Amino acid sequence: MNEITLISVISLGSLGAIAAVVLYMVAQKFKVIEDPRIDVVSDLLPGANCGGCGYAGCRALAEEIVKKESMDGMNCPPGGNEAMKEIASALGLETTEQDPTIAVVRCSGSKEHAPPKVQYEGAMTCAFSHSLFAGEGGCPHGCLGCGDCVESCDFDAIYMDETTGLPIVKDNCVSCGACVTACPRNIIEIRKRGKKDRRIFVSCINQEKGGIARKNCKVACIGCGKCVKECKFDAIVFENNLAYIDYNKCTLCRKCPPVCPTNAIHELNFPPKKNRPAAKTETTNA
Amino acid sequence: MSLLTVSGSPHVYTDQSVSKIMYGVLLSLIPAALVSFYFFGVAAILVTLTAVVSCMFFEFIMQKYLIKGPVTIFDGSAIITGVLLAFIVPANLPLWMVVIGSLVAIGMGKMTFGGLGKNIFNPALVGRVFLMISFPVEMNIYPKPTAFSTQLTDIVSGPTPLAVVKEGVAQGEKVPDMLPQVPEYVNMLMGNLGGSIGEVSAIAIILGGIYMLMRKIITWEIPTAFIGSVFIFAGILWMIDPLTYVDPFFHLVTGGLMIGAIYMATDMVTSPMSRWGMIVYGVGCGFLTIVIRIFGAYPEGVAFAILIMNAFVPLINRGFTPKRFGEEVKNG
Amino acid sequence: MKTFKLGGVHPPENKISKQAAIQELPVPETVSIPISQHLGVPANPVVKKGDTVKTGQLIAKGEAFISANIHASVSGTVQKVDNVPDTSGYRRKAIIIKTEGDQWEEGIDQSKDLIKECGLSAEEIVKKINEKGIVGMGGATFPSHVKLMVPQGGKAEYLIINGVECEPYLTSDHRLMLEKAEEILTGIRIQMKALHVEKAIIGIENNKPDAIAHIRKLLPDYPGVSVQPLEVKYPQGAEKQLIKALINREVPSGKLPIEVGCVVHNVGTAYAVYEAVQKNKPLIERVVTITGKSLKQPSNFLTRIGTPVSTLIEAAGGMPEDTGKVVNGGPMMGKALSNLESPVTKGTSGVLLFSKQESHRKVVHNCIRCSRCTGICPMGLEPYLLALLADHHRYEDCEDNHIMDCMECGSCLYICPSGRPLLDHIRNGKAETGKMIRSRSQ
Structure with a gap:
């Protein structure tokens, strides 16, 4: 009995020792010398691997930052300014503070506003129904309501509203941009969050002439140009029958929403105005 | 006027459906059921009913309260699992064991993977193997067939022909000496032999298989490859030494080979997709069956063979893709 | 009986309108002619608002290599050249013409006389087909003149004529083969001349025995042309499958039929080629099957390109109450319409009306890996x-x-x-x- 124990201890022990030596030698031979700062940076990143920075995951961004030794144009949407500042101080680099952003759905063609003219059946993916037809509501630019954006979101920050059939962005959106890529119609845009989460935007992207757009959807931008005249800051650009509010110039003065004849300009998270119906003010905290 | 429908082409659909296929399988099981009820009587009916009801019950419970998805107990798949499970256990198995087998079949075999279509292993076989390992004694006492038996207890029981031969070979007896102890081949073909409820009558199962072939529920590849390879491998061994190895016809008519080849191995969910994949899978099943029957510890190896091959199906699917149109061109 | 080997399905045939002779549909009040009715680059409009056009006049020119000319299908005034919703609801450019009378462009032979002899050379034939805007009439609408120009290094041995009509419901090719067989055969001879091939095979599924018999009877006058009956199986009308079925050659994956020495054309195209070459008539009308189980008069109409689908439905006895889906094309590959005002184009082989019951898809279950x-x-x-x-x-x-x-x-x-x-x-x-x-x- 003792003999057996001894033999096994010795044989296994020597096997282990040999393996350890071999492993050590191999590890020395194939050692990859990596900048230790990459680990530091990637520890400071949130590790969501969302791709919002434009690189293939957090590690790739960390490598890029260390390689370039500068943080110009690099931004981690989920980490925000805090994460970038921490990385900057850890590496002794400069970073410019960026305004927080959020995804915005620029379509209000709900079942009520753009009543369905046909009924879609088949795979519930926007990409396919986009290639198949103009959409149940008939607007070739509007939301198809199949939820490719919801599926693409890694942060559970967007959901489908059952009654309107439109996606709604929640406040925990990190603006990684996955939904922007997923939407075949480019309805979703990354915009500045604005002070106190207040935003004003044109909730429509259709470029048809007014009459045609109106026929499909009651709340379409009909390209009347009233808002452009109303804006004193040249923040509204008018192109292809469509108004677009530049979020860098907009001062959130709230002059344009009331003049829009189709209620296509939305304002979010503002206190209700006294002389206007409260129904137009929406909140995202659903 | 209501709205027009828009969908991608095509705009016509076959009238086949999942439940039609499942009920087709059930219909094809009727001959085997009748034969078994004739030989094993009320006990067989009781076991079958118990298995079906408990399978449906467990599926309902799990779909409703665990998965919280749609309840699909009437699409026929749970009923099939129940019937098949009952058909591969002895008729005098205590009913509570049948219930446990059903729970394992539905719960472990099917629902853990996400329900119909997602399971890797055939649920009924999972249930049976679980019972075989948990209750080896009860699972190895097979009642002797008696016409129109109404007895529920004290049934005359005995070993299956496969067990007789296995035992004999283990004790060094010669095969020709043992054969008188088992029923004649014609009798075995009809189902007059000891065995599980539904597996005894090769003829009834083949009838069901022909019906399924005609309705295109199964294809010919798997049963043919399975049965054929059992025959060939057993034949090779028999030719090497007819005193130690029993002849191939014996292997065909005994045990669960027929029900395994026609009902278990052809289970759509757990079998390969392409023709050559199916053939490889069938041959693998046949080979393993013979290996287990002759060299293994158990007298019967069909259930294990199929389960083992089930595990290889994803690999087979990737290794044997169908021949593509225009892949290799032989023009002449 | 020949057929292709790999795969294939047998959907119910439902050829309801196969007894209905081809009728000429009256010229519609307005037509909307899309500038992209073919595979490839859209044609460029050469008319503008207010122009008067005659039937058969060139209104849009296909300038790229893979493109096709488009001609006015009615005579009248161009109302506008604008974006209008197409079959899927997207807005695409089209030329809208208001009909005034039916005055044809000079040089088009409107008579029904059969002209068998063709004195043109191969190049002239291809040029003519290009000029007259002929495209594949089977549904893919590939410009025909491109197919008739064999690329460098390729050699055509066979001209394969697709008279299979494997799509259920559709009967336009069937009727055409019965009523215009001589014209089709002449068209085939013209195409053979253009391609310099000696052999042409017409593949017809054997659910059209009358068409097979009729064409066989006429064959002696057309040397080199033969008819091959085929077993009914979908999708036999697909180029590659048809070649496999007829001459047992497999077109390699990702290659064109010319790789195995074949050029495939539809019978409808053969007829259009005949009309273009012998009668100088551009592709401005085609046979469209309108059918459906609850439709009053399932018919085959000779329809001007640009006619709204709704006009066709009216002519066939009006839209049945229970219509749940309208399909442009066959039931297997056609497109469901979201807009009934969309026009008949060069590729519209049929319009199908499905009842509510037929129009819905099955409830989706898990994949049971039935293979x-x-x-x-x-x-x-x-x-x-x-x-x-x-x-x-x-x-x-x-x-x-x-x-x-x-x-x-x-x-x-x-x-x-x-x-x-x-x-x-x-x-x-x-x-x-x-x-x-x-x-x-x-």
Whole structure:
């Protein structure tokens, strides 16, 4: 009995020792010398691997930052300014503070506003129904309501509203941009969050002439140009029958929403105005 | 006027459906059921009913309260699992064991993977193997067939022909000496032999298989490859030494080979997709069956063979893709 | 009986309108003629608002290599050249003409006399076909003159004429073969001359015995042309499958039929070629089957291009109460209409009206891995796998599993007992994989 124990201890022990030596030698031979700062940076990143920075995951961004030794144009949407500042101080680099952003759905063609003219059946993916037809509501630019954006979101920050059939962005959106890529119609845009989460935007992207757009959807931008005249800051650009509010110039003065004849300009998270119906003010905290 | 429908082409659909296929399988099981009820009587009916009801019950419970998805107990798949499970256990198995087998079949075999279509292993076989390992004694006492038996207890029981031969070979007896102890081949073909409820009558199962072939529920590849390879491998061994190895016809008519080849191995969910994949899978099943029957510890190896091959199906699917149109061109 | 070997399905034939002789539909009040009715680059409009046009006048010129001319199908005034909703509801450019009388362009022979002799040379024939805007009439609408120009290094041995009409419901080719057989055969002879081939085979499925018998009777006058009856099986009308069935040659994956010495044309195209070459008549009208189980008069109409679908439905006895889906084309590959005012184009072989009951898809179940889709795929692909990969956006794996070989025949979605939207996902995957491959080569 003792003999057996001894033999096994010795044989296994020597096997282990040999393996350890071999492993050590191999590890020395194939050692990859990596900048230790990459680990530091990637520890400071949130590790969501969302791709919002434009690189293939957090590690790739960390490598890029260390390689370039500068943080110009690099931004981690989920980490925000805090994460970038921490990385900057850890590496002794400069970073410019960026305004927080959020995804915005620029379509209000709900079942009520753009009543369905046909009924879609088949795979519930926007990409396919986009290639198949103009959409149940008939607007070739509007939301198809199949939820490719919801599926693409890694942060559970967007959901489908059952009654309107439109996606709604929640406040925990990190603006990684996955939904922007997923939407075949480019309805979703990354915009500045604005002070106190207040935003004003044109909730429509259709470029048809007014009459045609109106026929499909009651709340379409009909390209009347009233808002452009109303804006004193040249923040509204008018192109292809469509108004677009530049979020860098907009001062959130709230002059344009009331003049829009189709209620296509939305304002979010503002206190209700006294002389206007409260129904137009929406909140995202659903 | 209501709205027009828009969908991608095509705009016509076959009238086949999942439940039609499942009920087709059930219909094809009727001959085997009748034969078994004739030989094993009320006990067989009781076991079958118990298995079906408990399978449906467990599926309902799990779909409703665990998965919280749609309840699909009437699409026929749970009923099939129940019937098949009952058909591969002895008729005098205590009913509570049948219930446990059903729970394992539905719960472990099917629902853990996400329900119909997602399971890797055939649920009924999972249930049976679980019972075989948990209750080896009860699972190895097979009642002797008696016409129109109404007895529920004290049934005359005995070993299956496969067990007789296995035992004999283990004790060094010669095969020709043992054969008188088992029923004649014609009798075995009809189902007059000891065995599980539904597996005894090769003829009834083949009838069901022909019906399924005609309705295109199964294809010919798997049963043919399975049965054929059992025959060939057993034949090779028999030719090497007819005193130690029993002849191939014996292997065909005994045990669960027929029900395994026609009902278990052809289970759509757990079998390969392409023709050559199916053939490889069938041959693998046949080979393993013979290996287990002759060299293994158990007298019967069909259930294990199929389960083992089930595990290889994803690999087979990737290794044997169908021949593509225009892949290799032989023009002449 | 010949047929292709790999895969294929047998959907119910439902050729309701096969007894209905071709009727000429009255000239509609307005027509809307899209500038892109063919595969390839859209044509450029050469008329503007207010112009007066005659029937058969060139109104849009196909300038690219793969493009086709478009002619006015009625005479009248051009109302506008604007974007109008097409079959799918997207707005595409079209020329809208208000009809005034029916004055034809000079030089077009409107008589019904048969002219068998053709004195033109091969180049002149191809030029004429190009001028008159002939495209493939089977549905793919590939410009015909391109097919008739054999590329460098290729040699055509056979001209294959597709009279299969494997799509259920449709009967326009069937009626054409019965009523215009001599014209079709002359058209085939003209195409043979253009291609310098000695052999032409007309493939016809044997559910049209009258057409087979009728054409066989006329064959002695047309040397080199033969008729081959084929077993009924969908998709036999697909180029590659038809070649396989008729002369047992397999077109390699990703290649064109010319690779195996074949050029495939539809019988409708042969008829259009006859009219273009012998009668100088551009492609301004085609036979359209309008059918459906609850339609009053399922018919085959000779329809001017640009006629709204709703006009066709009116002419066939009006829209039945229970209509749930209107399809442009055959039931297997046609497009569901979201807009009944969309026009008949060069590729419209039929308009189908499905009742509410027929128009819905099956309830979707889990895939039970029954392998029916793999068994029937005429290209030998694995639709269940491709659909799964495409649904998970794994386009590289899609490419490895040869998604680009899929011809979207619809057999997989037809056969699936679980009612899974296989083809929807595959189409999507094909589009994305194609994009990926193109971006790689750049």
